[in-house]
Amino acid sequence: MTRLDPRPSVIADRLKKVKKITAVTGWKGGIGKSVTASALALLLNEKGHKTGLLDLDLTGASCHFILGSGKAFPREDMGLIPPFVHGVKFMSISFFSKGQGVPLRGANVTDAIIEMLAVTLWGELDHLVIDMPPGIGDAALDALKFFPKARILAVTTPSPVARDVLRRSLAVYKAMKVPVAGLVENMGPKGVAYDPRLDAALGDPEKLLKTAFARRLEKVTRKFIGG
Amino acid sequence: MHEWALAESVIKAAAEHAAEQKMKRVSEVAVVFGELQAIDKEIFPFAMKELAKKHPLMSAAKFRIIDEPAAFRCRACSEEFDLKRFRKESDEAEFIHFVPEMAHSFIKCPSCKSPDFEITAGRGVYIKHIKGSK
Numbered sequence: 132m133t134r135l136d137p138r139p140s141v142i143a144d145r146l147k148k149v150k151k152i153t154a155v156t157g158w159k160g161g162i163g164k165s166v167t168a169s170a171l172a173l174l175l176n177e178k179g180h181k182t183g184l185l186d187l188d189l190t191g192a193s194c195h196f197i198l199g200s201g202k203a204f205p206r207e208d209m210g211l212i213p214p215f216v217h218g219v220k221f222m223s224i225s226f227f228s229k230g231q232g233v234p235l236r237g238a239n240v241t242d243a244i245i246e247m248l249a250v251t252l253w254g255e256l257d258h259l260v261i262d263m264p265p266g267i268g269d270a271a272l273d274a275l276k277f278f279p280k281a282r283i284l285a286v287t288t289p290s291p292v293a294r295d296v297l298r299r300s301l302a303v304y305k306a307m308k309v310p311v312a313g314l315v316e317n318m319g320p321k322g323v324a325y326d327p328r329l330d331a332a333l334g335d336p337e338k339l340l341k342t343a344f345a346r347r348l349e350k351v352t353r354k355f356i357g358g
Numbered sequence: 359m360h361e362w363a364l365a366e367s368v369i370k371a372a373a374e375h376a377a378e379q380k381m382k383r384v385s386e387v388a389v390v391f392g393e394l395q396a397i398d399k400e401i402f403p404f405a406m407k408e409l410a411k412k413h414p415l416m417s418a419a420k421f422r423i424i425d426e427p428a429a430f431r432c433r434a435c436s437e438e439f440d441l442k443r444f445r446k447e448s449d450e451a452e453f454i455h456f457v458p459e460m461a462h463s464f465i466k467c468p469s470c471k472s473p474d475f476e477i478t479a480g481r482g483v484y485i486k487h488i489k490g491s492k
């Protein structure tokens with residue numbers, strides 16, 4: 132036999148007690164996916180849902196900065212148990228990178244994702260929110276493969292360029308039969324407005340939850356957050 | 359100990375493979391430990407034996423551990439190198455132990471300092487072969 136990678140065999144088991152998985156995507160860079168994913172996880176937790184947040188943007192991890200996860204670190208017990216950051220179980224490559232860059236090619240990204248998914252013990256969760264990297268490269272395709280239950284929360288902006296990319300992304304999700312649960316138009320009149328106070332709240336979950344950004348995001352996503 | 363999670367994957371994958379091959383009993387599983395990940399050589403085999411007891415197919419299996427030295431090839435300048443000349447700080451070694459790809463954050467090509475190298479051997483854990491009777 133050729134070499135056998137044992138790790139994928141346990142990934143589905145690791146997610147067995149996770150009820151809903153939401154992948155926050157958007158194929159353009161810098162449009163607010165990470166602030167949306169982080170704030171959404173905090174909002175879900177605020178409503179009393181058991182919530183996890185997985186930062187899957189290995190080369191551009193951001194959620195640890197947005198949440199201010201500080202010295203939090205996974206606990207080792209038959210695997211890695213994600214620490215609670217402001218009530219949210221949080222997993223990110225940032226725990227292991229010492230604040231340094233993570234220069235990875237696609238195949239390495241996949242390998243690192245498989246490793247993290249195989250050893251992370253999420254336990255029981257009502258919601259797992261995934262912060263996706265921009266685009267539909269290795270990490271995003273891996274996520275859709277390893278999280279077959281995932282639904283998409285698509286982030287876009289009013290920019291015509293972003294809309295054009297969004298249109299193509301929705302067509303691909305449709306073809307892949309990945310359900311799109313919702314759409315957030317960030318920094319636009321109909322969606323979540325530009326919030327000049329948001330940057331000052333980064334790193335402080337209490338403050339972040341009080342921003343106009345988070346409160347508006349709550350309204351926009353209410354239907355699908357529930358309660 | 360995080361080794362248990364990987365040991366569990368070895369048992370599960372081996373049992374699934376054996377079932378696919380219609381084996382009645384697995385006699386040997388050869389598991390490769392890549393040097394880079396620095397798997398604990400006491401905990402991991404112990405965990406495999408414990409976990410195998412719960413699988414009817416696996417309960418009599420012997421586990422053969424094969425050490426594989428780490429080897430790297432720089433994609434920028436083609437230099438080939440190994441782990442010997444790197445003295446990693448202990449936290450870096452621990453982070454690589456959790457996710458071997460972190461090597462790209464902490465190790466550079468000794469010739470041109472690029473982090474864009476290939477791990478050609480000895481990354482982590484995999485199954486080399488599974489022997490059993492049908």
Ligand SMILES: Nc1ncnc2c1ncn2[C@@H]1O[C@H](COP(=O)(O)OP(=O)(O)OP(=O)(O)O)[C@@H](O)[C@H]1O
Pocket residue numbers: 157159160161162163164165166167188191193263264265317318323324325326327329330333344
């Ligand atoms: N509605 C908003 N009001 C004010 N600032 C915003 C808003 N949305 C996003 N930002 C800011 O824009 C910056 C980029 O946001 P973020 O990192 O979430 O984007 P991203 O889509 O995740 O980027 P990447 O593609 O690199 O992953 C951050 O500083 C964030 O605070």
Ligand SMILES: [Mg+2]
Pocket residue numbers: 164165166188191193262263264
């Ligand atoms: Mg981001």
Ligand SMILES: [Zn+2]
Pocket residue numbers: 432433434435436437467468469470471472
């Ligand atoms: Zn080099």
